[in-house]
Amino acid sequence: MLARVLPLAPPAAPDWQADYRAARLTAADLLDRVGLTAADLPYGLAPAPDFALKAPPHFLSLVRRGDPHDPLLLQVLARADELVDDPALLTDPLDEASFTPARGILRKYGSRALLLAAGSCAIHCRYCFRRHTDYGAMVLPVGGHADAVALLAADPAVEEVILSGGDPLTLADDRLAALLGALAAIPHLAMIRIHSRTLTAVPARVTPALVALLAGLGKPVVIVAHTNHANEIDGVVAAALARLRGAGVTLLNQSVLLRGVNDSVAAIRAHALRLFASGVLPYYMHLLDPVAGAGHFDVGLTEALGLEQQLRDTLPGYLVPRFVREVPGRLAKTPIWQLAG
Ligand code: SF4
Structure with missing residues (x-):
């Protein structure tokens, strides 16, 4: 039988x-x-x-x-x-409170608007420049993105919306789908960008439902992964990144230059090569923002300039991240060579 x-x-x-x-x-x-x-x-x-x-x-x-x-x-x-008391270190080092035209929106960069979509993160990075942020007052309210979306829809100067936080991928699928769907319906938005540390922190977040959501938006989607070291990208993370690539998402990475973590040519080089092997291009290497509690991670400008030059000597140009610092009030990140001398 x-x-x-x-x-x-x-x-x-x-x-x-x-x-x-x-x-x-x-x-x-x-x-x-x-x-x-x-x-x-x-x-x-x-x-x-x-x-x-x-x-x-x-x-x-x-x-x-x-x-x-x-x-x-x-x-x-x-x-x-973290307890070192240094008056040069601030709780709002980028003066973000001055660039908030409406709850949940930051207008720091010319053609781009940031939406603080979520007030929590999957991981707490000790160097975070928003570690003192009162998200309760700044983040989009639950179920309340309509006002912010209407403001963006009324401003044709905004070509790209950047979802930030906190971490936007901490949102549940229904909230994320509602927000992304509303943004995708704005005709003058050319693309939607998501900044997230979740890809390395909780790669299981890249579910089939999330992949389907991003693939079906009808607008180009860019995800900027936040990773700082090659060891953050194992096979599980690489598989999550591959699922996003399969959905047509453009993948970039940004890092923070951190003392003891990635402050060497060897570490940054290995990271860039690991990213490339996972279909991700290095985008930015940020110098640390002067945030209270994180001064021990700082790498000085002269040392950073030296690292960037040595990387140029040993990597193809497209794998060398742009070394930048965020200067409050400027419409874009500032390349660090502009700050030298
Ligand atoms: S995930 Fe991003 S926002 Fe959250 S603590 Fe880390 S650096 Fe800060």
Whole structure:
């Protein structure tokens, strides 16, 4: 007798929202996940950081176990250096509060408008220039993007809308679909850009539903991944990036130049090559914004200029990220060579 063949159940989709929930943890838990204790650290910990720790499971799985200097660990662990009181470091280093014509909108750059679409992130990066931002007052309200979209629709000077945050990919699919759909219906928008650190933090977020949403928008979509080191791009992240490419999304990457993380030619070179192998072009290398609590990550201008020149000598030009600094009040990022001498 022939055995009855039962239809196979489809594999369960990874629960990306569970990864978000698991990201909030104590320093002791975080260290335990990477095979360390506080006693192993050659640096101190910030006892009660005002910017809570958040590191999702996939990101932590990429940290080298037992290495207190791991370049991924240093991005998410609150070190005692955060407590250094330096009057040159600010809570709003880019003066963003001055560029907010309406709740949720930032008009810092000529033909581009930023939408602060979400007030939370999958991961808390210790160098973040918005680590002191009161998102409650600045971010688009839940279910309330209509006013902001109407303002953008009435301003033909806006050619590109950039979804920022927080991290826009923390939004649930229905909210993201409603917002993107409303933006895609604005005739004078040539493209929609999404900045996200989620691709490396929670690659499971790139679900078939998200891919279908982006593929069906009817406008070119650019996603700028935020990654800082080659080790952030493993096979799982590369597969998520490939799914986005399959949806016709243009993929770029921006990084922040961070002391102890990617402050060498070898590290930036390896990162650029890993990005290219995943179909992503390096776009920007930002010098650190002078934000309170992050001064220990700073790499000076002279050193940055030297790194950029050495990269030009060893990589094709299209793989050398543009080294820039954001200067409040300027309509675009400033190449750092313009700041020298
Ligand atoms: S994901 Fe982006 S906005 Fe969120 S903490 Fe990191 S750098 Fe800041």
